[in-house]
Amino acid sequence: MGFYEIKDDKVIINIKAQPNSSKNKIAGIYDENQIKINIKAPAVEGAANKELIKFLSKTFKVPKSEIEIKGETSKQKKVILPLNEKVKEFLDSF
Numbered sequence: 001m002g003f004y005e006i007k008d009d010k011v012i013i014n015i016k017a018q019p020n021s022s023k024n025k026i027a028g029i030y031d032e033n034q035i036k037i038n039i040k041a042p043a044v045e046g047a048a049n050k051e052l053i054k055f056l057s058k059t060f061k062v063p064k065s066e067i068e069i070k071g072e073t074s075k076q077k078k079v080i081l082p083l084n085e086k087v088k089e090f091l092d093s094f
């Protein structure tokens with residue numbers, strides 16, 4: 001799959017964020033090289049990015065401070081996470 005890249009002990013995941021959704025969830029593969037993630041928060045003043053970080057932190061058991069987002073003002077984002085067991089399990093599920 002072309003939606004992620006592993007560098008050292010981190011993983012870079014290409015994400016298509018969908019703000020204003022009914023609930024936070026990983027919706028699946030989008031366009032073969034991205035994962036679509038639905039976020040409840042609106043794309044206003046960074047609210048969706050904050051919600052995305054919170055959601056990923058909870059989902060993958062990673063401290064919020066260790067999650068980095070590139071492309072904050074775009075729906076196409078690169079999210080950098082530490083590569084832990086939860087993240088590996090997720091990547092292996094595709």
